[in-house]
Amino acid sequence: MNVIFLQGGLGNQMFQYAFYLALKHKHFDVECDISMLLHQKQHNGYELSRLFGIQLNKDCYLFNIVRLYYYCRTHQNNLLCSVILNILRRMNYELVLDTAPSSFFSDIVKTRKNLFLGYWQSEFFFKEIKNDIFHAFTFKIELLSLKTLSVLEDIKRGNSVSVHIRRGDYLLPENLQLYGNICTIEYYQKALTVICERVSQPSFFVFSNDIAWVK
Incomplete structure (x- = not known):
């Protein structure tokens, strides 16, 4: 199972959800996880539901590991980062942060079991499904x-x-x-x-x- 951890404000959530749709289009077994937004309440929290009616309810048991990794990375604790990455690998996961768009799919397809972290701020990641993205992010008038x-x-x-x-x-x-x-x-x-x-x-x-x- 591939997991995308949504984070940041509305714009970043839109990029990450578009990334999710692109992976689904590529037939990846992938889910979105909104644990960070539910626990940390970044900006206005999870906004895709309120504005676009997009419901994502998955709460991954790996959230605390990922949260610890981010804390260690922010404080430049490279030793603990290495320990956490090793634990994830033993669980058959790889942690993939933002990567160069030109090399992305070739990098990801190699393993197909990953934790995806990052903001994915490039249309390269989802340019093949622009119509689907446009439909997903059309504001719901009733909202x-x-x-x-x-x-x-x-x-x-x-x-x-x-x-x-x-x-x-x-x-x-x-x-x-x-x-x-x-x-x-x-x-x-x-x-x-x-x-x-x-x-x-x-x-x-x-x-x-x-x-x-x-x-």
Whole structure:
């Protein structure tokens, strides 16, 4: 049995679920595990059910081993990481983190018994089933609030442009040096200028976890 451990926020969960569908398409015996999202409550927890009606209930008994591995990896305890990997191998599992898309399927197909960990942020992993992905990630109208439906109608009426401004955890000391130097005010100003040059009468819809700062 292959196991994909879902983690992170909505975008990462979508990548990981798309990865799962791609493996199913390749006839892998594979399941998704949402234990990390249920136990750690990262960001908003498991969101694929709330937004897309995707139900994933598997809770793998290997979760605690994987959680310990991540802890050791984060704290650069290479010795314990090696011990955990050896235990998994004795259980006939291999741990596969994010890998280069060009080599992915050739690497995975060799064993077909793995624990898949990572974010899989490339369409390479699922480009063969784009239509299936589009269908899976179509927002369910019945799940949308009246306020959201109203905004949706506004979006449909004009040349709408989505602007995503993420702050929140990007401002934490461990993230600020990297992300704080990427998502700058200058970056957004340049992006808006480019859009205005290419799109006639654009309407900007801003999505952010810090609306006060955006205003």
